Amino acid sequence: MAHQTDQSSAQGGGYGRIILYAALALLVIATLFLQPQEAATSIHPMDQFVVTPLFGDSVAWYTPTNVTLWMLIAVAAVFVLLVSSTSGRAVIPSRAQSVAELSYGFVHKMIEDVTGREGLKYFPYVMTLFMFIVVANFLGLLPMAFTLTSHIAVTAVLALAVFLTVTILGFVLNGKEFLGLFWVSAAPLPLRPVLAIIEVISYFVRPVSHSIRLAGNLMAGHAVIKVFAGFAGALGLFGFFPILAITAIYALELLVAFIQAYVFTILTCVYLKDALHPHH
Amino acid sequence: MAQHTEEAQAQGADAATAAGSHGADAAAGHGASAAHGGGEAVGMPQLDVTTFPNQIFWLLVTLVAIYYILSRIALPRIAAVLAERQGTMTNDVAAAEELKLKATEAEAAYEKALAEARSEANRISEETKAEMQAELDEALAKANAQIAERTSESEKRIADIREGAMQSVEEVARDTAQALVSALGWSADDATVNEAVQNRMKGQAR
Numbered sequence: 001m002a003h004q005t006d007q008s009s010a011q012g013g014g015y016g017r018i019i020l021y022a023a024l025a026l027l028v029i030a031t032l033f034l035q036p037q038e039a040a041t042s043i044h045p046m047d048q049f050v051v052t053p054l055f056g057d058s059v060a061w062y063t064p065t066n067v068t069l070w071m072l073i074a075v076a077a078v079f080v081l082l083v084s085s086t087s088g089r090a091v092i093p094s095r096a097q098s099v100a101e102l103s104y105g106f107v108h109k110m111i112e113d114v115t116g117r118e119g120l121k122y123f124p125y126v127m128t129l130f131m132f133i134v135v136a137n138f139l140g141l142l143p144m145a146f147t148l149t150s151h152i153a154v155t156a157v158l159a160l161a162v163f164l165t166v167t168i169l170g171f172v173l174n175g176k177e178f179l180g181l182f183w184v185s186a187a188p189l190p191l192r193p194v195l196a197i198i199e200v201i202s203y204f205v206r207p208v209s210h211s212i213r214l215a216g217n218l219m220a221g222h223a224v225i226k227v228f229a230g231f232a233g234a235l236g237l238f239g240f241f242p243i244l245a246i247t248a249i250y251a252l253e254l255l256v257a258f259i260q261a262y263v264f265t266i267l268t269c270v271y272l273k274d275a276l277h278p279h280h
Numbered sequence: 281m282a283q284h285t286e287e288a289q290a291q292g293a294d295a296a297t298a299a300g301s302h303g304a305d306a307a308a309g310h311g312a313s314a315a316h317g318g319g320e321a322v323g324m325p326q327l328d329v330t331t332f333p334n335q336i337f338w339l340l341v342t343l344v345a346i347y348y349i350l351s352r353i354a355l356p357r358i359a360a361v362l363a364e365r366q367g368t369m370t371n372d373v374a375a376a377e378e379l380k381l382k383a384t385e386a387e388a389a390y391e392k393a394l395a396e397a398r399s400e401a402n403r404i405s406e407e408t409k410a411e412m413q414a415e416l417d418e419a420l421a422k423a424n425a426q427i428a429e430r431t432s433e434s435e436k437r438i439a440d441i442r443e444g445a446m447q448s449v450e451e452v453a454r455d456t457a458q459a460l461v462s463a464l465g466w467s468a469d470d471a472t473v474n475e476a477v478q479n480r481m482k483g484q485a486r
Contacts, residue, residue, distance in 0.1 A: 061337045101362065128350055
């Protein structure tokens with residue numbers, strides 16, 4: 001493999017060869033000075049998800065932990081993104097203000113498209129979910145960061161909050177008619193009870209899929225990156241292949257970070273639509 | 281795993297390092313990862329129920345904080361900015377419409393002025409042309425009259441000259457005829473010669 005790349009880059013000549021030699025030299029130096037301790041046991045992809053207290057040893061419900069730290073950073077990021085950037089209130093926006101306006105318009109339009117104008121009452125709520133998830137996802141991609149949304153406890157609370165809001169709102173706004181959501185009046189009468197059971201089951205499965213989708217996607221991506229990082233350490237001289245793979249996966253994870261926030265938010269809108277218009 | 285972590289809580293030690301009943305050697309070997317990751321994972325840290333209250337508590341705090349930031353400051357502000365921009369744009373569009381109307385009016389006025397100026401110019405040029413034509417006609421007539429006068433004068437003079445010449449010719453002819461007759465030895469009175477010359481000249485002048 002190394003010979004092949006050597007030859008092909010030699011044909012290319014110039015910069016490519018110099019960069020390759022420099023990279024190889026760096027790798028040799030790195031393997032000489034930073035020898036991986038026991039290669040086989042150096043892969044610990046799940047360590048990044050451990051919740052540790054910032055001070056002391058035990059984790060009580062109020063203990064400041066790395067979760068607390070990254071939650072604080074997320075709040076600060078949201079503040080910078082949406083408040084500091086718009087402090088100019090410019091008619092012709094700066095770049096930062098454009099980002100704030102784009103995210104506002106993105107979620108605003110999403111709610112309006114899915115639920116109609118009545119749904120705009122719940123815009124701050126949906127926007128809170130979206131901003132928290134998208135910021136947490138992207139912050140989690142920083143090296144050494146703790147990924148808040150990779151924890152099922154976090155995403156389950158988010159999904160349950162949506163589930164409870166939608167259910168309570170559905171009954172408050174529509175009363176008993178909210179149960180019409182499960183009674184498919186378009187189907188033939190004998191089928192309706194069967195469909196009702198399926199609908200009820202799918203309704204209660206919603207928060208599960210809603211939360212596990214988000215946490216699972218992020219956890220898997222981050223774990224894969226760590227696994228490849230472990231390979232990079234174990235492979236020594238050939239470590240640059242896993243590094244290339246990490247680069248590619250990182251690009252994919254950037255996409256996933258946004259898409260999962262989008263999916264969570266649009267599903268929230270879809271569920272909200274059920275609460276506002278329970279009739280099929 | 282839940283057992284391990286409960287055990288860890290009971291011992292008051294770090295869950296990660298105390299989970300060591302089955303990972304002691306692994307935990308020992310990884311100071312490096314502990315340095316940045318914070319601890320050693322046993323199974324899936326996501327399923328470690330002991331950390332749930334902590335995560336949920338801080339998550340709720342965070343969500344409330346973000347909700348307040350958004351609903352009190354960020355969203356009203358962005359909405360105001362967007363509304364202001366929309367207003368500015370509407371105003372600008374209206375102003376542009378007005379300006380366009382004005383431009384159309386100005387163009388119409390310009391066209392009108394141009395047409396007027398053109399017709400005025402036409403009128404002036406027609407007038408000038410007519411004036412010039414009149415002057416020209418007058419001058420031409422005058423010149424014609426002069427020419428006619430000169431011509432008649434000249435004709436009269438030519439006629440005079442011609443008459444004078446005829447008389448001279450007659451005299452010369454008479455004298456010559458007289459001389460010829462006498463030279464030939466004949467004699468002829470003046471009256472006969474005169475008559476002969478006149479007859480001859482009449483015949484010639486015919």
